[in-house]
Amino acid sequence: MADYNKVGLFTLQGDRFLMCRKNNTTSKLILPGGCIEAGESARECLQREIHEELGNVAVCNLEYIGHYADFAAVDDPAITKTLEMQLFRGDLSGNPTASSEIVELVWFGPDSDRSQLTPIMINHILPDLLKRGLLDWNH
Numbered sequence: 001m002a003d004y005n006k007v008g009l010f011t012l013q014g015d016r017f018l019m020c021r022k023n024n025t026t027s028k029l030i031l032p033g034g035c036i037e038a039g040e041s042a043r044e045c046l047q048r049e050i051h052e053e054l055g056n057v058a059v060c061n062l063e064y065i066g067h068y069a070d071f072a073a074v075d076d077p078a079i080t081k082t083l084e085m086q087l088f089r090g091d092l093s094g095n096p097t098a099s100s101e102i103v104e105l106v107w108f109g110p111d112s113d114r115s116q117l118t119p120i121m122i123n124h125i126l127p128d129l130l131k132r133g134l135l136d137w138n139h
Contacts, residue, residue, distance in 0.1 A: 002084040004072050007046045008033035010065060010089045010129065015137060016107035018092075019117075020053065023101050026073040028118045029108065031087070031125075032096075042086045050092075053102055057094035065089050065134065068125055073118035083120055089134065110137040 008031035011018050019029035034049035036042060043062060050059050065087040072083040098105050106112070114122060129135040 002069060003081040004083045005036050006033055006083060006085045007036060007042045007049070008085050008087045008125075009046055009050060009059065010087055010125075010134070011059075011092050012089075012135070013107055014109075015135070016109040016112075017135065018096065019106045019108045020098070020102045021104040021106070023103055026075055026118065028073040029106055029116045029121075030073065030118055031085075031121070033085075042088070046088055046090075053099050054092070054096035054105075055094075055099060057092045057096050059090045060093055062088050062090040066128065068120055068128070070118075070120040070123055073120075085120060085125075087125060 010031065018032060020032055021027065021029055032050055032053050033046055034053070036045040040048070046062070047059055050057065067084065067086055069082065069084045072081040074081060096105060117126070130137060
């Protein structure tokens with residue numbers, strides 16, 4: 001069992017997808033979403049987390065993409081934690097605004113600095129999205 005069981009949202013604007021930098025977790029960019037609470041489904045968790053993180057927006061057209069696992073992004077190299085993520089693709093209705101738990105929202109594109117991404121994004125999610133054509137950076 002992983003140390004963190006999370007749900008993430010992959011949402012596109014053109015050829016860019018939304019990432020965020022949170023307070024008090026890691027300096028890396030992470031997908032919007034969060035940890036599943038007891039008795040909560042993955043979809044319920046995602047709706048709750050998006051409202052908490054991105055303000056008065058709704059998530060619609062949710063579609064399950066896949067399950068991914070890797071080491072969690074932590075800034076202290078002495079700490080090793082594992083992460084499992086259920087990833088959904090969805091559209092946002094409304095304009096996302098960073099809540100108090102979010103330092104920065106970033107629309108990440110083909111020209112963005114990939115070293116800012118977490119291990120799960122670099123090693124698994126991004127390659128899978130590109131391979132499956134869910135993200136097209138070949139133009």
